[in-house]
Amino acid sequence: MTYRQEYPRPQFVRKDWLNLNGVWSFAFDDQKIGTDQKWYAQDAAVFEKEIQVPFAYQTKLSGIEDTSLHDIVWYKRHFEISDLWKGKRIHLHFGAVDYRSWVYVNGQFAGYHEGGHTSFTYDITEYLTGGKETVVVKAEDPSTDETIPRGKQFWLEKSDSIWYTRTTGIWQTVWVEPVEPVRVGNLKWTPDIDHGNIQMEFEIFGDYSEKHVDVEINFQGERIVKDTVFIMERYTSRTFNLYNHKIFRTGFHHDGWNWTPENPNLFDVTIKLKDDNDRSLDDVQTYFGMRKVHTENGMVYLNNKPYYQKLVLDQGYWADGLLTAPTDEDLKKDIELAKEMGFNGCRKHQKTEDPRFLYWADKLGYLVWGECAASPSFNNDSVARLTKEWMEMVARDYNHPSIVAWVPLNESWGIPHVKENLHQQHHSLAMYHLLHSLDGTRLVISNDGWELTKTDICAIHNYNHGTKEEQGKYEAFKAELGTKEAAVASMPAKRRIYADGFSHQGEPILLTEFGGIGYKAGADAGWGYTSVANEEEFVADYRRVMEAVYASNVLHGYCYTQLTDVEQEINGILTYDRKPKCDLKKIKEINDMWHAETIS
Template sequence: MKRTEYPRPQFVREKWLNLNGEWQFEFDDKNEGLVNNWNGLKEIEFTKHIQVPFVYQSEASGINDRSVHDVVWYKKQFFYHKNERAIVYLHFGAVDYEAMVYVNGQLAGTHVGGNTPFKFDVSNLLEDSGNQEVIVRVTDRHDDEEMPRGKQFWEKTSRGIWYTNSTGIWQTVWLEEVNQSHIDDLRYHIRYDEGMVNLAVRTLGSVKGESKLVYRISYQDEIVSQGEQLITSEVTTIAVDVIQGHIFSTNFHDDGRSWTPENPNLFDVELKLMLDDTVIDRVTSYFGFRKIHTKNGMVFLNNKPFYQKLVLDQGYWPKGLLTAPSDDDFIKDIDLAKAMGFNGCRKHQKMEDPRFLYWADVKGFVVWGECAAPPIYSERSVARLMLEWTEIINRDINHPSIITWVPINESWGVPNISHDRMQQHFSQAMYHYIHSLDNSRLVISNDGWAATETDIVAIHNYMHGQNSEKDKYNYYRESLFCKESLINNPSTAWPIFADGFGYQGQPILLTEFGGIAYEVSNQEGWGYTKVGSEEEFLEDYKRIMSAIYASKGLWGYCYTQLTDVEQEINGLLTYNRDPKCDLEKIKKINDGYHIPNVE
């Protein structure tokens, strides 16, 4: 089992080397590796072998050890012939949580944060002989409550809604060779109502006034725009007329080339950095032409009302845990969700691999991006989360499928936000900070309850009860009926807004509910409400969804959840992605709502 696909599909170069596969591995429970020069200063063979990028706790890693080890080491020896005229970057897709990276016995750099990529320029650390060695020391302290850990449990055995801990490398490791002058970054700024897009291209090492960017944008093999622009500063902006001859307005109906879940159209981009007539760097990319905004209590996609039918997706797999065993597993999850009539997902307490986002872009599947949360609030946890979100947006800003950011979930990491002004300030700071980096998406301040400033009022409510609990269900149904009842009678233990904040006319979505637990493999599992057969499962699903669709206050939902995960059996699918019922019947229920005509 090896992850061999290109790891960064939004920014592709031809020349790269995949370093996934077998590495040497060692636990360092006594934390003696640095003292004893495990970093490559001495010839030391580690006693275990691991399949990267799977964490040691997973079956796919070849180790499958669920016990807690706070410090681990990796070693990889490989052949790579050094090009003296090139820069070589060593990339890590994600390492949980603190990484120290050594190349041929020398420190290449360090990184803190378990969800985001990082790279080091290792050009001067490579051996001329071609024989190279990378060693990685990872620290992931299970008792560190200031660490954004999300659903990862701090004990050996998972329980309830908490899943197996993941330590170490869990996304692709790779080398990339570039010219001394190269394209470093590319951002798309969609100007939807003008029919235009701005390409902001950052170059490093280019000769200003002599180097130029040559670009080509195409749609289904038809060239939309091409040209060249002289480089006069570090960031070059290229303005492109994507939809020619159209005047956009709030009532505009696009010409069929916008990105939607039904028609996930993508524009292909080729960028070349040239000096004289020589191509010194080439990157291929893509973008989706779309706009998301709110107005009059509704969400609009491309200036049209957009009712979201989302499913909660934890992003765990039986063999790989946080790491999908293959690229096909991402495709399968999206296809199964769409087959049930969902048009997107909320990735819960995890920033997913860019390969998933690529397939969401290609297949038309909207995504809410959500980072893992720390268990407690402190100055350190705040700083860590802010850093992580900076890197999240740097990585994912160009994916059209992502339409909403969720920086806080159910007051995790801000337990006193309902009344603590300091924690409220943090929520507001995250809301404004994310918007200051990305003006193309919606931001939720606190998904579930105790909201501060927010673009969507996101409510969690599992109080629908069993089928036999008529009084409880009737109260649940009534509390969903209109905006006033949703805000004032939420059927939850917490207020919808934190002290000092109130409803400002935002769209209201029910972003966690359901959790119908149907055991199909004779496992002793945990769930919100349990049923005993496929018929009961479908009946209960229809019962709950009928209350959602009857609501005149909701503008979408997120059902809990796509799959079972370990001991949690709230999924529409089993942990192995086997349907628990006829998916067409789920789709028929989900297709029961149609957006009303709205001007």
């Protein structure tokens, strides 16, 4: 069986493409000799193993399932280009390769990429032979380098505590695409619901003289905009007003066109690049959502209305695939299960998620806080690496309406002395301002959990709710959440909520990690922040913790830990293989008891 055959870039679709997932030849390079011995030009005899791409060698679905440390690995496979693609530029795409990669096509070096969680592309046209083509990938993932953004990937062989099995090498789809020498790229959609405008920005690659772009925007099958944009320069911006359409003019309120978790309205777009003879050069299918998020009066607003966020922490791990979902349906299913429980979004924790997940969040209606894997240590290398990944992440995911917040730092990971260290505080501030400079449409949380600097949300982590027998601890937990003064002054992890020199400036207060009730379902063994013995106790303890959260008059949302068990952590509402630990209707009943109003 070949896995992950769905189109990997749902926000920017062209009809012709070739999926390279499947069986590749594979080799470990523990002696670090592959480059010197030119494995990229060797016969297949060097590659003694086979691996199922896009799964890392540590996973069951890879066919290897070896969790020992191998910092350098090599991949090789053959493919052929369709005769129908002759005369076009051929692009080789990688969804993600952790952490560094060198790519060779027919023995020639095609490119190098650093960063384990974002996509990259090479034009390989000049390296092709027209017959059987060969691609070789060398991937390096230094197991113990703490300046690399690694998130929850452990630097020892056996996972432990909050650290999990590593992912090395290719872990998202590899694919080939034919494009015309003149084509559209770097497309950005920026909605303005206050004026009914959508701004379209794009770049033309190649000779843009005497070219134009036909744009057609449709909503639920009805054409809203049909326009032609004449290309005068490489970078082009055009703003379309949607609310001038006859539907709106005859009384249909534009709130019904906005994107929300309850009504995930999307506009479908066709973009055709043509020359002066009206010959089509590029044809792209895409979409956008009309969505606005901002803060005001201590609350988060979605489309100019207060919106209480009920998020669940989602680490995006699967038992057989680790960071790679076994199927596209598995990505969709996680969102459907969360919504079934009454959550309206998630915080994607320490992971830049597959674009297919974000596509389903857009389609199904699910808020997402985007987060990047953290580096354990702080130095100039870790700063540069984190900054690079964030720039690539925002560029890739900017158009997804489901993403409402960016989380560049978490619990002072990688900045352990940010409380008083000005150097590390400047890094926190730099990430906050960098993200706002790249993206003016979303909120930014400077250091989720505690020791915040400048931030759009006061995000607090507090697991001190205790067990049902620890009534004093529970009452203290409620008191810490009870008022703004108490929440901001609390030290749930013996760390102050704000770093020295910073204080609460009226931003919304959300409890963004709590709960983590441990419950061993079946044969799983592990730990949670508290523990219960059976399903009945699990539901009762979930209710008890949520009652403390909902008793607060200051919280404007939460993020419960967590959606699923992950390896030795058994504090999910679902098991690692996504089986409910209780009747999910009971979780939804509890989640819906407060702040259940929806917006349209």
